[in-house]
Amino acid sequence: MDLNYTKEEQAFRDEVRKFVHENLPKDIADKVLHHKRLVKDDWVRWQKILHKKGWVAPNWPKEYGGCAWTPIQQNIFEEECGYAGAPRVMPFGLVMVAPVIQHFGSKWQKEYYLPRILSSEDWWAQGYSEPGSGSDLASLKTKAVRQGDHYIVDGQKTWTTLGQYADMIFCLVRTDSTVKKQEGISFLLIDMKSPGITVRPIITLDEEHEVNEVFFDNVKVPAENLVGEEGKGWTYAKFLLGHERTGIARVGESKRELEQLKAIASKELRNGKPLIEDPRFRDRITAVEVELMALEITLLRVLSSRTKPGPEASILKIKGTDVQQALTELTMEAVGPYALPFRPEARAGDWHGESVGPEYAASAAAVYFNYRKTSIYGGSNEIQRNIISQMVLGL
Amino acid sequence: MDFIFSDEQQQLRDSLQKFIGKEYGFEARKAIIASEQGFSDKVWAQFAEMGILGVAFDEAHGGFGGSSVDTMLVMTELGRGIVVEPYFSTVVLGGSLIDLAGSEAQKQAVLSEVVEGKLLLAAALGEPNSRYELNCVQTTAKRDGAGYVLNGHKAVVLHGESADKLVVSARTAGAAREAKGISLFLVDKASAGVAVQGYRTIDGMRAAEIKFSNVKVGADAALGEIDNALPVLERGADFAVSALCAEAVGAMEALNAATYEYLKTRQQFGRPIGSFQALQHRAVDMMIHCEQSRSLALLASIKVQSEDPNERKRTVSAAKIQIGRSGRAIGEEAIQLHGGMGVSNELAAGHYAKRLAMINATLGDVEHHSERFASAA
Structure with missing residues (x-):
């Protein structure tokens, strides 16, 4: 029993901290720390910096240009980045589709796509959810019919995060509707520039454009873009879910948000005293x-x-999002009536107007509403509870 | 970073687990609680033989030189069996206060007897108006020749009636709540002027109100520095709190397991009630409570040794907050999910819930530790 980091891990943390401190562009960190709007270039710029250092793919094996870090190292890296205000590395290419390609993809898929993912040349999106298939994902209806050396894809995906930026989308599609629903699903890599694809924004409660609907109308996809075998898509998707285990708790970001909350609660007053000294509010922070x-x-x-961590990782999703949501809630409450003014223009990185109320109040309510997503995405927290109930408790 | 217990630790845990599983079933425990003394000499002698009474103490004092992690392991197993023997009061709280404050001679004399199972201790710290504040001491110890005279009322002294010796906090100087002026004394319970009113506690243990009326003790009864006992008292109490957290985790594990078993076997509407999602999700939340509690109990068992008092206080209080909340939640949910059986005294489930609720009321509840957590920042 030893809860200390080893000397090597401690040195690694120092190295990461120093690198992030010296290389994270100030304007990007500033946006993240002040909850301003990030644009494509912010993510890509940071990922390219990490790529140059060889750190953009902590979870990849060395043979593909990854770091092959231990889970503890990956966690140190993510915690340091999160704490410093680095934007999250976009998971869709690096964390989600890449391991599937590495394990199940063809030789050319590996040779063509993996380097482009590493260098951020391609921006990937995830094509899983559909209007009728949320938690019951296996009921998905988007159809892919084989015609010669192509598939013809028809249907609709939704909640596609930052799909407006995407060059590529990995999709679960139905290739066989005569078998059990899980067995008729295949995994397709689709070029977003293909004729027949339409992207429509979905505006969320904070009036931001973060998610989209993606329509497929007679879209021709080369058969060589099928990953692995036809009908095995569900297995690959589950493999992918088991893969993302470190990032979901978001401890680094939450530590940073907690510090900001305390700073805000030290400036806000209740009964003439700092809010943080008010036992009612202080106990809620505690x-x-x-x-x-x-x-x-x-x-x-x-x-x-x-x-290998299994379903107990669902605890991390549930508790991680509980904590994130509680922090946004307390931050919104801490700013008091200045939670009301809503000025989306003030969230642009290049906005220099005069703020209404304290600057830290500007995004508090918007972030609170934005973060309601966390307990819904990535397998809702209810689905996570179903998983634990069945796989761990045996109920 | 390593969450693995050593081979010795696993052996210790396994042998204790085996003993409790075999000899300390629900019926056996019930009989022990109903006995006049309220605990079993036979079980206590077994504990001595197994060596668990000495895990916390140095070899020089008859102990086995274990770490706070060993104490945590023992307490978790005792919690799993809701064991009522005075381990916490004698070894953990009483023993650690003597270990931290006592002179070499006092340790030699007392701890070796504790390890052999021949001597029982109790810590008389709380008072009718002190709630959980260790500094709130109105019991007085006045200088009397070479010795002291004690007067005052100590409240809810765990296992106070069965103890041979009492560790008593008393005021040698200063006003009622002042940090300075508190001293510790080791008092024979048989001393003239010590009046003990013993009673049962709702979780199956024993406690006592103890009144001191002109109790004369010699100079050698003083434990540690006169007037300056509070820092040691807090350290000992923190060690005891970290042990209580470990005990609570054992109780949570056992209570959760019993609840999951019940959900799988109890049939209604022609199917096991565990097949209903409304109950499944609550069962999962019980599991998450237990895992979060285990995490902080582990952290506390290590950080309780920290030389930085603020780090120690923060971590121990954080663990006690988590355990207080989670213990209450698990206890209440377990009773609810057991339905009518949950409120029956004939089933073990409710007894775990009782112990968990009382752990919250021992050495500081959620509110007390929330205040302490914030002030140790």
Whole structure:
């Protein structure tokens, strides 16, 4: 039993911290720390910096240009980046589709796509959810019919995060409707510039454009873009879900948000005294802080376990998002009536107008509403509970 | 970073687990609680033989030189069996206060007897108006020749009636809530002027109100520095709190397991009630509570040794907050998911819930530790 990081891990943390400090562009960190709007170039610029250092793919094996870091190292890296205000590395290419291509893809898919993912040349989107298939993802209807050396894809995907930027989309499509629903699904890589694809924005509660609907109308996809075997798409998708285990707890970001919350609560007054000294409010901060402390250790326990973490990783999703949401809620409450003014223009990186109320209040309510997504995406927290109930508790 | 217990630790845990599983079933425990003394000498002798009474103490004092992690392991197993023997009061709280404050001679004399199972201790710290504040001490110890005279009322002293010796906090100087002026004394319970009113506690243990009326003790009864006992008292209490957190995790594990078993076997509407999603999700939340509690109990068992008092206080209080909340939540949900059986005293489930709720009321509840957590930032 030893909860200390090893000397090597400590040195690694110092190295990461130093690198992030010296190389994270100030304007990007500024946007992240102040909850301003990020644009494509912000993510791509940071990913290219990481790529140049060889750190953009912590989870990839060395043979493909990854870091082959241990789960603990990956976590240190993510925590340091999150804490410093680096934008999250877009997971769709690097974390989600790449491992599937590495394990199940053809030789040319590996040779063509993996380098382009590493260099951020292609922006990837995820094509899973459909209007009628959310939690019951296997019921998806988007159809791909084989015609010679192509598939013809018809249907609709939705909640496609930053699909407006995407060059490529990986999709689960139905190639056989005569078999059990999970067995008729295939995994297709589709060029977003293909004729017949339309992207329509969905504006969220914060009036931001973060998600989209993607329509497929008679879209021709080369058969060589099928990953692995036809009918195995569901297996690959599940493989992918098991792969993302470190990022979901978001401990680094939450530590940063907690600090910001405390800073805000030190400036805001109640009864003439700093809000943070008010026992009612202070106890609510303490409650979240304690959960976050526990979550950090729970995460390290999962990462250190010598067996591959399985369904217990669902705990990290549930608790991680609980904590994130609680922090946005407290931050919104901390700013008091200045939660009301809503000026989306003030969230642009190049906006220099006069703020209404304190600057830190400008995005508090918008972020609160934006973060309602966290307990819904990536398998809703109810689905996570179903997973634990069945796979861990055996109910 | 390593969450693995050593071979010795696993052996210790396994042998204790085996013993409790075999000899400390629900019926056996019930009989022990109903006995006049309220715990079993036979079980205590077994504990001595297994060596668990000495895990926390140095070899020089008859112990086995274990770490706070060993104490955590023992307490988790005791929690799993809701064991009522006075391990916490004698070894963990009483023992650690003597270990932290006592002179070499006091440790030699007392701890070796504790390890052999021959001597029971209790810590008389709380008072009728002190709630959980260790600094709130109105019991007085006045200088009397070479010795002291004690007067005052100590409240809810765990296992106070069965103890041979009491560790008593008393005021040698200063006003009621002042940090300075508190001293610790080791008092024979048999001393003239010590009046003990013992009673049962709702979680199956024993406690006592103890009144001191002109109790004379010698100079050698003083434990540690006169007037300056509070820092040591807080350290000992933090160690005890971290042990209580470990005990709570054991109780949570056992209670969760019993609840999941019940959900799988109890049939209604022609199917096991565990097949209903409304109950499944609550069962999952019980599991998450237990895992989050385990995380902070682990952290506390290590950080309780920290030389930085603020780090120690923060971590221990964080663990106690988590355990207080989660213990209450798990206890209430377990009773609810057991339906009518949950409120029956004939089933173990409710007894775990009782212990978990009382752990929250021992050495500081969620509110107390929330305040302490924030002030140790």
